Amino acid sequence: MKSVGIIGANGYTGSELVRLLAFHPEVELQFLYSRSNAGMKISEIYPDLISLCEMTLTNQIQEVDILFLCLPHQESRNWLTENPVKEDVLVIDLGNDFRLENNFQDRNFIYGLTELFKNELKSAKSIANPGCFATAIQLALLPLTKEKLLKDIYTTGITGSTGAGQSLQSTTHFSWRNDNISAYKTLTHQHVDEVLKSLNLSNEKEIELHFVPWRGDFVRGIFTSSIIKCDLDLNEIQKKYCDFYKDAPFVTISEKPIDMKQVINTNRCAIHIEKNNETIVVHSAIDNLLKGASGQAVQNMNIVMDWAENTGLQLKPIAF
Amino acid sequence: MKSVGIIGANGYTGSELVRLLAFHPEVELQFLYSRSNAGMKISEIYPDLISLCEMTLTNQIQEVDILFLCLPHQESRNWLTENPVKEDVLVIDLGNDFRLENNFQDRNFIYGLTELFKNELKSAKSIANPGCFATAIQLALLPLTKEKLLKDIYTTGITGSTGAGQSLQSTTHFSWRNDNISAYKTLTHQHVDEVLKSLNLSNEKEIELHFVPWRGDFVRGIFTSSIIKCDLDLNEIQKKYCDFYKDAPFVTISEKPIDMKQVINTNRCAIHIEKNNETIVVHSAIDNLLKGASGQAVQNMNIVMDWAENTGLQLKPIAF
Amino acid sequence: MKSVGIIGANGYTGSELVRLLAFHPEVELQFLYSRSNAGMKISEIYPDLISLCEMTLTNQIQEVDILFLCLPHQESRNWLTENPVKEDVLVIDLGNDFRLENNFQDRNFIYGLTELFKNELKSAKSIANPGCFATAIQLALLPLTKEKLLKDIYTTGITGSTGAGQSLQSTTHFSWRNDNISAYKTLTHQHVDEVLKSLNLSNEKEIELHFVPWRGDFVRGIFTSSIIKCDLDLNEIQKKYCDFYKDAPFVTISEKPIDMKQVINTNRCAIHIEKNNETIVVHSAIDNLLKGASGQAVQNMNIVMDWAENTGLQLKPIAF
Amino acid sequence: MKSVGIIGANGYTGSELVRLLAFHPEVELQFLYSRSNAGMKISEIYPDLISLCEMTLTNQIQEVDILFLCLPHQESRNWLTENPVKEDVLVIDLGNDFRLENNFQDRNFIYGLTELFKNELKSAKSIANPGCFATAIQLALLPLTKEKLLKDIYTTGITGSTGAGQSLQSTTHFSWRNDNISAYKTLTHQHVDEVLKSLNLSNEKEIELHFVPWRGDFVRGIFTSSIIKCDLDLNEIQKKYCDFYKDAPFVTISEKPIDMKQVINTNRCAIHIEKNNETIVVHSAIDNLLKGASGQAVQNMNIVMDWAENTGLQLKPIAF
Missing domain, CATH: 3.40.50.720 (NAD(P)-binding Rossmann-like Domain)
Structure with a gap:
């Protein structure tokens, strides 16, 4: 113990x-x-x-x-x-x-995006756990960096009220937030640099990430959609994603559309890719407090301690 | 009468x-x-x-x-x-x-986007009332078409459950939709052609609209954010929007951030523009059943009948 | 003017x-x-x-x-x-x-429950507008006081977050209130005295009102259910209610079940009565900010000023 | 296994x-x-x-x-x-x-309200798992039956949409149910008989349960408030509750007010008792799908199999 x-x-x-x-x-x-x-x-x-x-x-x-x-x-x-x-x-x-x-x-401090730095984390003594939006966006895009094709990324993401913490604010007042949607930190969210640092690691061109975060009228969860120009065939892309995440127990590449609630109260990330003409869209969903924060922290601890990666993370989904 | x-x-x-x-x-x-x-x-x-x-x-x-x-x-x-x-x-x-x-x-049939075709509507006998997403996106982008600078548009929009009609579907089941977000008709929504037809009227280049619609966990409302590369200065852009809508009683260009609920149960469209480096984002919000459907239909009727444009449309906002 | x-x-x-x-x-x-x-x-x-x-x-x-x-x-x-x-x-x-x-x-100050004191209000110069729960409960029970049969009343009511005002509190924090139900001021809500004052006016016995208020996970609205022992036949009761409210344009006695949302963004009160054996239950629904506050205030102003009672109160229901 | x-x-x-x-x-x-x-x-x-x-x-x-x-x-x-x-x-x-x-x-078939029939369940081969409302109401009232003082009980309960099952119905349509409250099966809910059967076991007088169920605008959870005339001192009552549930790992008697969400995604029941004059109110909260259904079923299985009662039921609360 x-x-x-x-x-x-x-x-x-x-x-x-x-x-x-x-x-x-x-x-x-x-x-x-x-x-x-x-x-x-x-x-x-x-x-x-x-x-x-x-x-x-x-x-x-x-x-x-x-x-x-x-x-x-x-x-x-x-x-x-x-x-x-x-x-x-x-x-x-x-x-x-x-x-x-x-x-x-x-x-x-090793950057604790488990799926990207699992090897480095094994011997880590200090871990910088990623941000919630940063986790959702990176997991959605990392397999494409290998292709060195990423250039302009257009991402919209929506987050639950727990993303704003427990302090009382006008934007977390129930009377305001219920049934409401709004944008904040348009193009200037602090997670953009965090995402670009990882994406640029193995990408030869300079990537631009145009990220518009929205406040959602729910408590837990993040859903993102990233639009990217890409020549690759959809099957080929999906295969690359499955390969990239073949040892990642908490990432699911779904051939069917995903919805945010399917990962709530779990440490999982669900990803779905669609293509139309030369444009692909990658959707991702996580629980912002779990895979987006405390769950990933436990996952990283498990890696360092050489315990099974999912120890303590076999969580019953809320489902409904 | x-x-x-x-x-x-x-x-x-x-x-x-x-x-x-x-x-x-x-x-x-x-x-x-x-x-x-x-x-x-x-x-x-x-x-x-x-x-x-x-x-x-x-x-x-x-x-x-x-x-x-x-x-x-x-x-x-x-x-x-x-x-x-x-x-x-x-x-x-x-x-x-x-x-x-x-x-x-x-x-x-005259296309009933009131703010674009008010003159043509005055003598109309047949009106094709616009779609809800199409209204929200067009109102957000029309002033830019005059600049002939629009080329690639990246839009995410979210809609309430009334957008899906009253039939019972798995995606309008309360147990599924509450606290949930999901994407649908990614890049293939039927309103894209409707938007492009208007935008291309006064735009010399071929515009591409990459539109990702989301299902929201609320009943009424649409919120959209469109990301566009644009060289113009923000003040200049805002001025063009104000000019374009100077005779439009139901469109507000807001210098402050907008939220969806501020237009619910009204026939209004709220628009807010932000800029960072060479990228602008235009946000728009409407009530999908009013400015996005029945409200705009009444507005068009008023125009044809030469009644004051806001007759019967002075609606108390829900506000909370 | x-x-x-x-x-x-x-x-x-x-x-x-x-x-x-x-x-x-x-x-x-x-x-x-x-x-x-x-x-x-x-x-x-x-x-x-x-x-x-x-x-x-x-x-x-x-x-x-x-x-x-x-x-x-x-x-x-x-x-x-x-x-x-x-x-x-x-x-x-x-x-x-x-x-x-x-x-x-x-x-x-005349107590401004319009349906009870319409005559007194006509010549009023000072009006004490009723509380929101007090309005919903009184409208549900007033016709029974004429029968002098009211004795023990068991009422549960639920209210939206706007009932708690705009100050930031832990119980109006979105992360706490969303999907949540809780009781407060059990049996001691300040509106009990207000209700009893009216009910006892024409009731010979001392009435006890056991009222449990709940906080609801919505913004606008009040729904109450009052359980009362009563010998009268249901049809007879309904007739008494219809008689009592025959000149009240904002009160509806519904033979079919009611739901709260049918009165949201209106000044109306919907009432539905059910009976089983010797027990009746009276349900009532109002918009707490309208019939429960500002709407009734305008209604009272109209009465004093001898304007049509519904002037300025012909509000489009939110419906959905 | x-x-x-x-x-x-x-x-x-x-x-x-x-x-x-x-x-x-x-x-x-x-x-x-x-x-x-x-x-x-x-x-x-x-x-x-x-x-x-x-x-x-x-x-x-x-x-x-x-x-x-x-x-x-x-x-x-x-x-x-x-x-x-x-x-x-x-x-x-x-x-x-x-x-x-x-x-x-x-x-x-042994009635599977674990806290009431734990001994009988140990040797059961057939178990009738209780209803969700029946569980919440019985757990709230059982300790009082020992006092043989229960006579008239006035209970209001509210349930999430999952209580209505997965079939598509007008009352589970998101556009209708969101932000809405309504009553159903007033005084005639099928769980009343189930509750009375248990309560009458050790109560000498005939008990009447006047139960008004409400549909809530949330997905999971049940919250009930029962109003009862009772002479006992509040401390005495609380002590009886604590005694009654001293071996019940999933029941919490809370001295502080409870809220429904504190038990969501858990197998627990939270109970809070308040008193004013000669009237007490007992509030209870459960997750309708867990303690109100599948969780209690697993708990009963554990009892029969002689496994630790909480095996497989150490669930991370949703909390937010």
């Missing part, structure tokens, strides 16, 4: 980790850290955790084997500065601090 | 016309035609109509000044063949029969 | 009044008062008001014929103390300050 | 069993029976099952240790007549055929 600490356990991704790790057979939750809610039971904040996890949030750090950082973006760096972590502790950061600049202190 | 008949009054767009015309000061509903529900009161099918309209559906046609056809697509042609209509009757077809081929019998 | 001022125009009920009065043929909006948002256009807060109402919120009061108070509960009293209003101004308070204690300054 | 067959695997409760048993460590799915969809993979009907269960539906029956019947109500009897089952096979019926009349063929 490995011991685990979660920094920022009172947030959405932190509490989702608790939901996963409470049933993970190889780890034990050692402490749940929260500055603002120290002293409260986490099940008081998230009553779904009653009887699952009756731990009390603390502002005291203990020694553990594995540390998950679930802090607001750009706070992990400070936290690690103020709270030095022994070098043999596996640190998995769910924030965006180390996704683009991956060296900090003596640590070299 | 002009007399009105509605063919297919028992469907979504037909009943929405009833909701509008019940309060229209210049017209009187003469008969509501339905083959399948003849003999029933329309308020039995739509109980929101109780006390608003207590008419009984009939399969008998009467003489009227204005006839709205609200039949399933490709049934208007047959209906007109079987039920000859006097030539001085204003016929407004909400189906897609006459949008691309506009001559039938002795009638020449 | 009468001039109107709205105090607290930036809230839900205040802005809903703007939506109604913008199209009301007999009144003119003179000023929209807001302390916190003075200087902003109301359409910046509620973009659905763009082109409907381009007024700027002010903290200056002007003389008007009619004044609507849309302040948080228990703030109307203070406001009237600090801002004396001439005695011939019609004051309609949408808060709960004067519902139970109806004398203040020289004003005698 | 025990072998399992599911009759009617293509329905909601059948497929939910597949989701649970796919990860259950003590059983192996042997065959999934469906008359109408034989030959199709179940993951074609429910794409969330891709990679979880790639079995093909069959109309051939095989020998198994455990048989779940997930047929429409009143079809289990016929099925068992036409398809004799060996007497040592554990049969768990999720329909309502044997809940009230529990003898059929040589089988004596």
